[in-house]
Amino acid sequence: MGELRKMTYINQHVLNNLFYILVSIFFFYFLYDYVRFFQRKKVYQRLLFVVCLSVPLILCMKYPIYIAPDCVHDLRQVPFLIGTFYGGWTVSLPLLIILLVARWVMYGYQFITVAVYVMMFMFGSLFSPFFKQLPKTKRMIASMMMTFILAIAATILAIAISDFEVTESYIVDFILVPPVAVLFVVFAMETLREALLIRSKAIKLEKMEVVSQLAASISHEIRNPLTVVKGFMQLMRGKDISEETKEQYMNIALEELDRACAIIDDYLTFAKPFPEKTEPLHVHHELQKVIDMLRPFANIHGVKIVPTLMPATIKGNGQYFRQCFLNIIKNGIEAIEGDGAVYVAVYVAEKTVTIVVRDEGKGMTKEQLARYGEPYFSTKEKGTGLGAMVSIRIIEMMDGTWTMESEKGRGTTMKVTFHLLLEK
Template sequence: MWESEEMTYINQHVLNNLFYILVSIFFFYFLYDHVRFFQQKKAHQHVLLIACLSVPLILCMKYPIYIAPDCVHDLRQVPFLIGTFYGGWAVSVPLLLILLVARFMMYGYEFITVAVYVMMCLCGSLFSLFFQQLTRKQRLVASAAMTFLLAIAATVLAVAISDFQVTESYVVDFILVPPVAMLFIVFIIETLREALFIRSKAIKLEKMEVVSQLAASISHEIRNPLTVVKGFMQLMKAKDISAETKEQYMNIALEELNRACMIIDDYLTFAKPFPEKIETLHVERELEKVIDMLRPFANMYGVQIVATLMPATMEGNAQYFRQCFLNIIKNGIEATTNGGKVYVDAHADGKTVTIVVRDEGEGMTKEQLARFGEPYFSTKEKGTGLGAMVSIRIIEMMNGTWRIQSEKGRGTTMTVSFSLLEK
């Protein structure tokens, strides 16, 4: 009965010490991941590491492990050695001072404590230079092995300078338990470091993939009109060509050059930052300007634009706002067959102004809908998909939200919402 109660009592205190250390490690990586200040310089990381590890260092001494009547132990050397291995001199020396001051304030001065932890600080800091060059698996083994060797060295030092008794409980709890605890803690640390590294690498790869896609798309889309221009310029060099034919070739070449300029403008709009000029926009007036610009284009396609615009105000950039809905309504017109309609509806509801553009076109499949806004994708034969991509970019830069619904043969509905500017 006594043995089972004693074993439960021991496990509780061991787990408490491990809990203090684990929470401090998780808290360190939480702050490191979310606060950019700690990512800027190595010195900032050292300060954070000292602050996080000093807490379990003190708590382990304040709430020790009662192993047996002749043995009161704690795991203070584990956070101390973790800081020493990963931070070197810059972390080990401040942690040593914190440990000694806290130890003397709680239990009084003992020379053996100073000697043991100064020895650990010196050896651990020198070992840190080698430790930080190891691989993940090597660090697990090296940390446990070094902790075990330092425990042996501390025991020899204690026996040499004082009348120190080495008992069986001391061997288990001062020499064998810390290396196991160190192995467990270092495994957690390396797993967290690896997770952060993989995530950072994935973000960089994703950015590089976007850049490569844009570069490939630019070269592909610009090459086509330039090839056309080059061909007609070569044809115009012929001596027997008539003036009428030469003018026709010239017009086609100019159209292709204008098309190339539009593609470049779309890419620049997508890439450049949102302008600082923010103004009050009257949504109905801006949409009326866009619709007036597109009416001749709609008449050419035999499409009617039906607008229902309620007064509403918002903050944004007028030029970008008009360009966004110019692309969206133009796409609706091009998707609608002769005799169809494109509906533009704007209304204010609560704190939101909502703009809905609905066409009676052929619509999109679920697969096409999932690719909406990609630079390569377009349902039009000569489309680049840049118009939709730029529109989405502008909506997001103006802190708006968008939703698209479409069904094959039933048309497409684009719903865009912005924050309403209350008078």
């Protein structure tokens, strides 16, 4: 029973030291992945690595492993060697200084500690360039072997410097346990690095897929009007064509060219970044401008635009805001077959502004509604879907949210919500 208690006690302290080290490694990769500041320069990454490894290094010394009456040990050399292998001397030197200062503050000065860790610093730094060039499996084996060799060298150095007694517990805890711990930590680090690389590659592949899809769709959409223009231009070369027919062909060709320009404009708006400069926007004034621009278009289609606009102010870019709702309201007008109306309303709450655009058009099925905003999905015969994509992108860039409800034969309602800008 006594031996069982002893083993449980030993395992608890060893696992505590390993816990400090592993948590610091996970924390390093978390900050590196989510805080862009650390991705800008390698010096920032090294600084983060030093800080993250210093914490377990100090905690291992503060809470050591009490394994036997003749041996008090800790795993401080594990984060020190990990930093040395992966970071070279630029990481190892700050860690060495922190280790020696912390050791002096906690337990006083001891020459043997300085000698051992200076030796580890020198040989570990020389080993680092070779270590970095190895693949994952070989890194694990090499790190374990190097840690074991350094432990043997440290033992020989300690015996040479002072009357150092090598006990059984020392052999287990200083020579055998650290290589296994380093192997385990290196495996965890390599796994995390692979996960980040795989995710980065997946993001790049996804972007490339979107770009290729956009390029293919753009070329297809532009080719159609250009083909029409080419056909009519060839017809106009005929000798027996009257001036009236030529004029008709010319008007059709110009309409197709205008359509090609509109497609290019939508694509450029979607592709280019949102401007950083923003300003207070009076929602009711901006929407009134959009309505005034679209009213002739609505009259041609026999559609009424019914506004209910409350005064409200948000922060954003006026040009993009108008383009966003021009696309949304225009889609509502085009969705109406015959007579009908598009209702544009503004509702102001305590902290938000909600703009509701409701049309009396043909509506969408659940499947069509789920695909709204996808690249080149449109319910219109000659639609490209870019207008919806542009509108959604602008809403998101202005920190807004949107929801859409639609039912086949009963129209569509789109609600867009922005943060209210309080007037001072």
